[in-house]
Amino acid sequence: MGSLPPSGGNAPLGTIVVVGGSLAGLRAVETLRRLGFEGRIHLVGAERHLPYDRPPLSKQVLAGTWEPDRVWLKEEHALAGLEVETHLGRTATDLDLDERVVLLHGGTRLGFDGLLVATGATPRHLPDTADLDGVHVLRTLEDCLSLRRAFDDGPRVAVVGAGFIGSEVAATARMRGLEVTVLEALPVPLESGLGPVMGRVCGELHRDHGVDLRCDAGVAGFDGNGRVERVWLADGSTVDADVVVVGVGVTPNTSWLDSSGLTINNGLVCDERCATGAPGVYAAGDVARWHNPLFDEEMRVEHWTNASDQGVVAAQNLLAGPGSGEPYAPVPYFWSDQYDTKIQLVGHPRPGDEVRVVRGSVEDRRFVALYGHRGRLRAALAFSSPRPLMAYRRLISERASWDDALAHAASAG
Ligand SMILES: Cc1cc2nc3c(=O)[nH]c(=O)nc-3n(C[C@H](O)[C@H](O)[C@H](O)COP(=O)(O)OP(=O)(O)OC[C@H]3O[C@@H](n4cnc5c(N)ncnc54)[C@H](O)[C@@H]3O)c2cc1C
Incomplete structure (x- = not known):
């Protein structure tokens, strides 16, 4: 296979490494091939799975109406058709920009001419809480299946955080007939995202469906004998629960870039073309904080459509070469299905x-x-x-x- 000389008189790109084997990474790989890139592509993913879709994990799969085999974004043969060298179940641990090498856990070194970072985000945990069985987060397929099994036993569920993931988990649990308490630290759910008026409407939706929604409810800790039995609130009261789901936001997966010299600030910082400060290094999806010219603001967006669209644009711009390509100026969009x-x-x-x-x-x-x-x-x-x-x-x-x-x-x- 030959390589595609990027426009603008830059050196041809022979090898592109995409780190992050999920939605943004997959869209980037597809775009590189669609635009005629014929060099080597390495796709590195910490999860051992083929790229899969996360939205059904808090909806249909958690509800039990879909089996997990419906979440794949691309079947194995279709991915193979893109002639991509996959490194699944492998974590990138370091980036050496002088040598232009990505290091993987276990010592593999992948040299690159172009690099696309699409490492997404990881759920935050509550600080200083006991490590007990029955306390869950929801990001991966394994998280989902573990929570789904826990729901099968008909537990009393406490959801910590009434953001979108917490809200969807609460809705799905209620639809499965479970007793659900939602504990939200703010006076109104989703206040920071939707403002107080519409946040209140979202809160009422839960109450309409029988959720015990408690706002201004700071969580101080969990206790139980090996398994969680109750949640302690900051005011000293408790909520009995057999299963606790913590949905208090995510942290972008940038720790592997800490010594790379790239700018990290609640995400990997990029310009309006999704380019980092290093030549040939771009970012997309939940991990990327970029300048959106439409709003003249830096933003990091944690939604499906952004990961998909930004994966496409970042790959296009990587091929176009430094200073070329199009600004990424989307109107962010998300959906959430509740009840x-x-x-x-x-x-x-x-x-x-x-x-x-x-x-x-x-x-x-x-x-x-x-x-x-x-x-x-x-x-x-x-x-x-x-x-x-x-x-x-x-x-x-x-x-x-x-x-x-x-x-x-x-x-x-
Ligand atoms: C349960 C759930 C429900 C959702 N529902 C909706 C919805 O209804 N609507 C909506 O708009 N959005 C929804 N989202 C958000 C949407 O799924 C995300 O925005 C999208 O998955 C982001 O894609 P990404 O590729 O940027 O990152 P991710 O999907 O987080 O993927 C990043 C990948 O990179 C891997 N990785 C991380 N670090 C490394 C490393 N060092 N080396 C190698 N690999 C690494 C990770 O393991 C992961 O597989 C939901 C998310 C979740 C978790």
Whole structure:
């Protein structure tokens, strides 16, 4: 196989290493081949699995309505068709930018001309909590299957953190008929992401379905005799639980880059083309903090569509060469399925945004709400209203004003 000389008169890329064998990494590999890159590609993944999809892990697979074999993003033969050398179950431990080598656990050294970092993120654990059976996090297929087995015994479930993962776990557990308590440290769930008004609506959705949602509930620790039996709250009260799921956010997987000289700041820092400060080194997905020119802000986005889209753009830009390629300026998008409600958000809301419901009603749990800041439309949130939402994605990408967005809402009815 030959190599593809990148445009712009740069040296040809012979070997590209992609570290992170999940969504962003896979999309990058697919893109490299689609664009005609004929050199060697190494795909390194700490998990021993082929790339798989995480959203079903808190929904269908956890519910027991899907078997795990439905989560693969690419079958083995299809991955082999991309002529990629896979290193699955192998962790990258170090990056030497002078030698242009990625080191793997066990001593393997992979030289590269181009490198794409897509190592995602890992769930945070609560500090100073006892290490007891029955305490779970949810990120990997193994995490999911272990929690699913635990749910089979009909336990009382305590979920720590009412973010999106915690909320989906709570919803799935309730749909399985389990008794669920959600413990949220903030006064309102999802306040930092959706603001207090819409966060309250998300909280009510849980209460409607019989979840015991407790806000302002800081968790101080867990106890039990080998297995968790109760959660201690900061005010000294306790919640009895047979299973605890900790959903208190994630940390980007950058520790293997600590001595590389790359800039790490709550993620691997990149410019608007997803390029790090080192030549030929790009990043994508949950691990990447990049400058989004559409909002003129650095952001790190922990959602499926971003991992997929950024994997594509980072690979394109890697092939295009230094200073070339296109800026990555998406309107962030995510969805979350809870009970019978599909929650979707486009854009990038901030604390203090004006929030206005422009369609449907909050009481019916079917509505569209807009977020505006300094005369500009920044985001739109929909509960079970997917079609009307998408027009706002376009308006945000066109930098529509708040007034134009309200006028659109009025004319759309
Ligand atoms: C349970 C769950 C449900 C979700 N549901 C939704 C949803 O409904 N909607 C939505 O928009 N988003 C959802 N997401 C988020 C979405 O799945 C993530 O944004 C997406 O998986 C990020 O992809 P990624 O490739 O960037 O990182 P990851 O999926 O985290 O993959 C990174 C990979 O890199 C590997 N890795 C890490 N360090 C190393 C290393 N040093 N060497 C080699 N390999 C390494 C990891 O093991 C992992 O396999 C959900 C996430 C979870 C966990």
